[in-house]
Amino acid sequence: MMIPNWLHQRAKVSPELSALVGKEGQWTFRELYEASLGIAQQLHSFNIASGDRVALLSHSNEETVLFIHASWLLSVEVVFLNSRLTEDELEWQINDAEVEIVVVDDRVAQTPILDGVECLSYSTIRQAERKEFEVVELWEEDRTLSVMYTSGTTGVPKGVRQTAGNHTSSALASVLNLGLTDRDSWLCMMPLFHISGLSIIIRSVIYGMETRLYEKFDAKEAAAQITAGTVTAMSVVALTLDQIVRVIEEGNSKAHPTFRTMLVGGGPVPLDYLERAAECGLPILQTYGMTETSSQTATLGKVDAVRKLGSAGKPLFFNQIKIKGTDQAREVGEVLIKGPHVTPGYIGSQSNRSPLTGDGWLATGDAGYLDEEGYLFIVDRRADLIISGGENIYPAEIENVLLAHPAVREAGVCAKDDDQWGQVPVAFLISDQVSEQEILAYCAQHLARYKVPKEIRFVDQLPRNASNKLMRFELKKSL
Template sequence: MTIILPPYQDWINFRAHSHPNVVALEFSNGEIFTYAELDSAISKVTFVLNQNILDEDYPVAVLTQSSLEFSLLLHAIPRLGMSILPLNLRLKYEELLFQLREVNVRNLIVDEDHYEIGKKLAGNLGINLISSELILQNNEYEISGSKNMNAKDVHSIIYTSGTTGNPKAVMLTNENYYWSAVGSGENLGVNSDDRWLLCMPYYHIGGLSILMRSAIYGTSAVIHDGFNQQMVNFDLRKSSITLLSVVPTMLKRMLEFDTHKFPDTIRAVLVGGGPVSKTLLQEAQIRGLPVLQTYGLTEATSQISTLSSEDAIDKIGSAGKVLSINTLRIKKKFVENDVGEILVKGPTVTSGYLAQPDATQKIIVNGWLHTGDIGHLDEDGYLFISDRRDDLIVSGGENIYPAEIENVLANFKNVFEVAVVGFTDDEWGEKVVAVMVLNEKNLAIDVIKLKSYLSENLASYKHPRKIFIIDEELPRTASGKLQRYAVRMKFENDNFLIPIDLDLF
């Protein structure tokens, strides 16, 4: 089916007229919204929001576990001409405080489970705290249509971590999402009966983009509150799912949960967040899952390139070809194998980082997004990633930047300097490992207090799994820059120095 999309507009409102009886959202509790019903529900939420929102020139932050609440707010907030800032549910108080303060949030919407931390954040920052229960209360009033929405408006602000340890607020416009949907649709095709299963976090671009694409296409999104391999496998077999997005760890758990085949109604399983092993690919194919490896960034509104299922074995390790809407080139840095930095240009590329003009100018030069990822194109135009952005650790699909963890650990008692790196892990892809130098030799670390300290300051997926205590200085360049690559090479293969295993405490 050829995809034909009209110019940008309020997609839910548009689909309420073009596809009123098509299922827009289906939740794991059985609740279903057609596009007409969803448009009405969003209009009611918009009315209540309009009565409670202060300072409409600033983003609205959302901290909710409920996928229903988030799905309604995702479209209601932009209808008021405001941007939505989805907050990562796994972040701790200090991490949330940093993000809210940096983008100058004036309104924070929280569900019941997050009301206490929301109250603390609102009190510290002096911002307006709104309960999602108030927003979703039944009422007869609606605000239909959109207020000053256009293609160039910033729809969402999504935080992604930076190499300095400070996360960056990526601005994604309505236009970015539109063209991302066009590129994905041209690659995968769009069928009127498509049902895209969403089991990834909706506060990350991988999950949020499914909600946006489905609305643009006028197709259905089937939404789970988090990932559960039993539920995913069940819905793949019983709910006529045609599309699925996961990270390699999720795919591995799905295949390990049972040995049954999957139906041929599944058109594509997009796997991002790291390479998929040949063994896993072969098992998926045998079981009937057409895996398509993808490469993408928040700064490019998700997908940049995708490897087809037909090429999955022959081009093992490749992230596929660049989608038609974008242009990709390699900025040569090295002599061997035409390896260099991956640059991307096109309508899905962000306009920049909110409140960080210097970082924006550094990463976007003459329209080219400098991804920081290193790779090459083979003779057939297939992209191969050689290394992750700088020293990025990818664990279970989560992007983890060492500098952020190092900054926290450096403030713990007796720590002189620290390096954080990723070690290869069969289950998670990579695991976080810290190498510490203490203030004096023969000092010790109180592991129980360290674990408590980490829990107070970092989301659990950022916690080091193992810690090496060494006497020598960490390797650095002549300018003093930490050489994490040298640290990883030395300690990942060291069979003599025994690390502290934090999982045992």
């Protein structure tokens, strides 16, 4: 199956529809295409061509949207880098991805210094001569368009391939569930280096739908847009949902009747949040997905939003879900996923490792169950995963950093419940003479800020099984 080059096709089909609205201006799809094509030609002047791999280190602004589309008009693979990572973490991912160049937003505070990989700023590229090329109008469905790194339970980040087919099937499955109107405008306050943010940009060009883009989450601005009726949909996590609800409650207002969809992902949502959101007129749809599934796998439809409160819904149209080793309703087991939205694999150091089981199912590592009607309920997001403000944190990654400190002999990390962030990491250490402040300062040098433990506990021993494997659930019990 061939898939049309999204923006190229959309600019031909509906050139004058509103595509992007932001702080720096607004674009129709024709204007978005023309601006992106100009940048693509400038990128091409640096000998970047179809099939190359480029890393993008950026903030979530309109210029970044133009550079994303420019890369795809060139049919380039884009490696999305999390701008919150440390220089060590960025360097590892850039080297693992073996990119041709790193394209850096001028607003990023610190450009990584790399051996053998050229870093070009947005402004440098925008000043270059244009070199014309022929746009690839049709993509093979297995063409990789984006790569996002997600930490594994081993603490080694995996570069997840997301193909033209993955993204397109994800967008189509979503619209079959949510519907589409000619007034739709999606409020995007999610980072574009996350699948939650990038999928909005992709859905926009596939649907012909407007995106209202903000660089950072702003609860007051979100509430203002939702109550004024300028937007019809938004993606949030539990933490940001609560913040928006608080603003609407304080203003004693309600969501505008034209606001249709509040997609909530990134982990379980407290019942209190859902009930308060309903009082504010926010139609909450819980959703379940991951980087390896190019966004949503299951979403709770509007008809069932109240009846199945707490569920992530049924699989979207093209997707399948089953629970490993179970054949009874409500029996908890590992959630397995199959569908055209599932990644074909990884790049770099993990390229030889398949994410799929022998019969083609993606083993998520998440515990859940299906009820009698086939609705998915997630019991736990991977046994040890910490979800802090919607960000996934794997304990092993933090433990690996801690164990690199010369005074640390053993380390264990688990989640602690937190009113503001949902969960935060706490570290248990067996160490020689070292202070908590020194350990935290060391972590801050090697980990993104949201991964730095919020508390250090010094202990005489860590709970381990007969094979000396760390039992993190026992650490959590001690909290």
